[in-house]
Amino acid sequence: MKISLSEVKKQYGQIEQLVLRAFESSMYLVQVQLAQREGVLNVCDDEGRIMRFTSQLDAKFPFKGLGITDTVLLHESAYNEMIGMPGGEKPAPLEVKLANPDDDCS
Incomplete structure (x- = not known):
């Protein structure tokens, strides 16, 4: 399922987890887990396209x-x-805790 970035921004205090999924060639997709919804949601732009980033800071x-x-x-x-x-057999993905966006010094 998808959620637009503008809708995510309306969810202040309701985001349980921000998930950055790393893929090859420095591509990152972002998912959010919201308090009132089950499962993770892919973050998309206002046109419904999944947002892609080239670094975890971006x-x-x-x-x-x-x-x-x-x-x-x-x-x-x-x-x-x-x-x-x-x-x-597919192993579990590597999971690494990151600094939260508000705590990141960039």
């Missing part, structure tokens, strides 16, 4: 001032067998 910038208190980066690798891990 991805967090639109969310400054929204009172977000939990931000994580998720990274899934499609190359596990290339680094000696068994193929076939």
Whole structure:
């Protein structure tokens, strides 16, 4: 499911988690978990296109001032067998806690 950035900005204090999903070639997609909704929502622009960013700092910038208190980066690798891990079964994505947009010094 999707939610527009303008709708996210109306959710001050209701964003439980900001999720940055890292993909290859420095591409980041952003998802939010809202307090009153189940599941994560992909953040899109006002025309309904999923927003893409080239760095985690750029991805967090639109969310400054929204009172977000939990931000994580998720990274899934499609190359596990290339680094000696068994193929076939998909491992859980790497999850890293990040500074929240309001706490980021950039």
